Amino acid sequence: MQGAFAEHVRALEKSGARTRLVRTREDLEGLDGIVLPGGESTTMTMLMERAGLLEPLREAIAGGLATFATCAGMIVLARDVVDGMADQRGLGLLDVAVRRNGYGRQVDSFEAELDVTGLGGKPFPGVFIRSPLVESAGSTEVMARLDGHAVAVRQGRIVALCFHPELTGDLRLHREFVKLAAS
């Protein structure tokens, strides 16, 4: 709908997936997985609501559609959003509480190396841009932490990140997601 979708498309196609942009409910049909990209969570949620996409998407993800959410995508999925717009309603499917822009404004955006569970080899380059802060990771499985806070979580067929692998050229997380979607 809005955000860094083109960057995800490139990373997924390099990881061997075929892709389609989802802007209407019809676009949801026949997917093995969906990416909720980084962008502005308020904008994305409103656009999905106006397009009648929010409910079908909620059903699809609740029904087991593999989901890869980055940054704003994590906010859209979260059970609790702190400091969102008063009437910001999301999907409420991921058992985390997040604070919007919890690491500060753009001048506080940063890069940091992360150890992510299940990824061998070198640390993963974490690019954090006006990132949400996970205040509680609930029942989710934490895949990476930074300064004590979860920055990557998994819950069933949902993987959600505070950072932006699509901006890095490191395809390991996209490859893992393509495997998850195919399974």
Add this chain to the structure above:
Amino acid sequence: MKGSFKVKAGLAQMLKGGVIMDVVTPEHARIAQEAGACAVMALERVPADIRKEGGVARMSDPDLIRSIMEAVTIPVMAKCRIGHFVEAQILQALGIDYIDESEVLTPADEENHIDKHPFKVPFVCGCRDLGEATRRIAEGAAMIRTKGEAGTGNVVEAVRHARAVNAGIRKLQGLNHAELVHEAKLIGAPVDVLEECQRLGRLPVVNFAAGGIATPADAALMMQLGVDGVFVGSGIFKSEDPLKRAKAIVAATTYYDKPERLAEVSAGLGKAMDGLEIPSIPKDGLLAARGW
């Protein structure tokens, strides 16, 4: 590590497919956010009023900028004068999310733009063609926009600038390295940035349309010409029904290639802002000519 070029350019990547709206009050900012803007530009006067009232146009009062930052959760941008690096330092100190080094304000330096690399806050700059775009990127701009002719409600200049950038990039595709160096000389472009444009087949940073966009169709036109998103300045709050028009322009930017959706959202919006024919503007009143 804070303020790297990756995180500066990265925020612009998060704004893609979105609409950035000029606002002059916290109330405007809330309307823009409710309409689905992905960011707002905090200003004292929209370009149409700057054009009408004349005089030196400067950075906005920090109190106004702060009040707009407090009113919304989406990113807030603000403008500084071309070359006025102290206005930029002040905006960074306020914690603004993006600085527009803008020809809409009166230039403070007739030769130099701001050296944008040392700043932690990212910059967006206007351009009329590929040479200008690549010079701004070399100075550290993390996002580019067309200049258009701000405050006119006339999209013709934005179209000219977007097409000029596209044509400039297409021309690179057939050039060998020696020819690329020659082209760089002709258009006043830094060779390394031009090489990157050739390799990518596009600008290496996000590229938005700006200047004269007044209708949903204008926004969709710019998107179909290949820009990543749009700025709307005077077009929203100088129109009859700002919230409705703002929502329609957001929808048109998402569904820019779906004419049926564009027909739906274009209907019943009330009166658009008053427009200006470009030839009716005296030569020294053209904002796009500012910037070097």
